[in-house]
Amino acid sequence: MRSLEPWVEAPLSAFLTESGARITLLMTGSGQVVAQHGFTRSLDVMSAAALGAGIMAATGELARVMTTAPFDSVTHQGKALSLYLAGFETPRGRWVGLVVYGGETSLGLVQLFFGRLVEDLGRAAPAELPARQVLAEDFEEQLNSSLRSLFGR
Amino acid sequence: MNLAALLAELTPVHGVRGALIVSREDGLVVADALMEDVDGKAVAALTASLADRMAGVTRALGQPEPVVWQLEGSEGVLLAAPVAAGLLVVAVASPEVNVGELRLRVLRAAERAA
Numbered sequence: 001m002r003s004l005e006p007w008v009e010a011p012l013s014a015f016l017t018e019s020g021a022r023i024t025l026l027m028t029g030s031g032q033v034v035a036q037h038g039f040t041r042s043l044d045v046m047s048a049a050a051l052g053a054g055i056m057a058a059t060g061e062l063a064r065v066m067t068t069a070p071f072d073s074v075t076h077q078g079k080a081l082s083l084y085l086a087g088f089e090t091p092r093g094r095w096v097g098l099v100v101y102g103g104e105t106s107l108g109l110v111q112l113f114f115g116r117l118v119e120d121l122g123r124a125a126p127a128e129l130p131a132r133q134v135l136a137e138d139f140e141e142q143l144n145s146s147l148r149s150l151f152g153r
Numbered sequence: 154m155n156l157a158a159l160l161a162e163l164t165p166v167h168g169v170r171g172a173l174i175v176s177r178e179d180g181l182v183v184a185d186a187l188m189e190d191v192d193g194k195a196v197a198a199l200t201a202s203l204a205d206r207m208a209g210v211t212r213a214l215g216q217p218e219p220v221v222w223q224l225e226g227s228e229g230v231l232l233a234a235p236v237a238a239g240l241l242v243v244a245v246a247s248p249e250v251n252v253g254e255l256r257l258r259v260l261r262a263a264e265r266a267a
Contacts, residue, residue, distance in 0.1 A: 106205075108180020108198030115194075 003035035004146055011120035012037065019113040020105030022081070025049060025098040029056070029087065033146070034095065042147050052098040056087050075107060084110050088118045091125040156184035159242065159262045166258060168250030170229070174266070175241040177201050183240060191245055200233050200243050208235075221260055223252070232256060234263035242266060 001016065003009050008026065012035055016024060023038030025045065031053030039045040055074060063070045073086035084099040084107065097117070101110050156174050163172035164186050171187030173196060180201035185193045208218050224231040230246045232255055242263045244255055 106178065106180035106198065106201055108176075108194065109202055111181075112195050112198040 001035065001037040005034055007124045007126055008035045008121065011117050011124055014120065015113050015117040018116075019099070019101070019110050021099045021101045021110060023098075023100035025052065027053060027096050027098070028092075029053065029094040029096060031096075038100070048098060052085055052096055055085055056096050060087075073111070077107070082107065084114065086114060090118075090121050095121075156266075157186070159266055160184060160186040162262055163242075163244050163255070163258050166244075166246070166250060166255050168248075169244055169246045169255065171196070171245045173197055173200075173241075173243045173245075174236075175201050175233075175243055177204060177235065177239045177241050187245075196231075196243060196245055200231065200241060204233055204235065204241055220263070221256060223256065225252070230255070232259045234259050236263045236266040238267075240266065 001009065001012060003012065012024065012026065015021070016037055021038075024036065025033065025039070025048055026035045027033050027049045031049045033045060033049045036045050039048070059074055060070045070087070072088075073084060075085075076083040081100055081102050084101065085096065086099075087094055087096050089095075097114060099110055099114065101107075159174065160172040163169060171185065171191040171193065173185040173187070173193055174183040175181070175197040176183050178201075180198040182193050182197045185197075187193050203224075204222060207222055211218055218235060221232060221234045225248075227248070229248060230250055230252055231243065232246075232252075233241050233243045235241055242259055244259050246252075246255060
């Protein structure tokens with residue numbers, strides 16, 4: 001497991017152990033990765049984050065068209081692997097969780113322990129830090145630093 | 154199959170705190186009749202997982218699948234019976250429940266649901 005925010009690690013680790021999920025990605029609503037488990041290539045995780053955030057944005061827009069409240073989660077059921085995608089509020093703003101699971105667990109278990117992950121993250125989040133201004137000259141260094149944190153390189 | 158009618162046969166038993174029909178593969182609630190403090194989603198997910206693992210044990214032992222699972226703890230009782238079509242009939246009760254009566258009703262409900 002790799003995380004940009006150390007306080008995310010314990011709740012995420014508990015979720016992975018209890019849910020039996022194979023891959024989990026936590027990201028902000030705009031697709032910025034916060035933590036990941038199960039991905040081995042940075043290209044994959046960035047693509048998954050962008051696609052996951054895109055799906056959440058699309059379903060949010062669909063809900064708007066249907067004049068209903070935004071959907072909490074989306075599930076894609078597959079024969080071998082399934083995908084659970086859910087948005088949730090944290091003290092750091094709205095995040096999105098993307099979970100890939102196989103036949104060794106179930107949607108019910110993933111949903112159940114994802115709910116607990118959301119509660120645990122809410123409790124574990126430290127007090128709000130002052131927002132840092134990202135300067136153009138820092139951007140590449142910060143991006144590389146994030147990638148090193150997420151992939152240990 | 155009227156699922157609400159099936160559950161209505163279980164809930165009148167003294168001590169029963171809820172009854173559910175659970176999708177075995179997904180661990181999701183299909184139908185429920187629960188007291189407010191019973192977390193139906195958690196019961197469904199964990200019971201389906203338990204049933205799957207217990208069925209794996211009996212398979213490994215070369216035995217047919219059990220017709221009912223019965224868990225008794227200090228604070229309650231859980232009964233689950235598999236039904237055709239990948240469902241489980243589940244009952245959650247407090248310790249003072251007449252387990253024999255509830256077991257019979259769960260088995261009967263499972264037979265009717267088949």
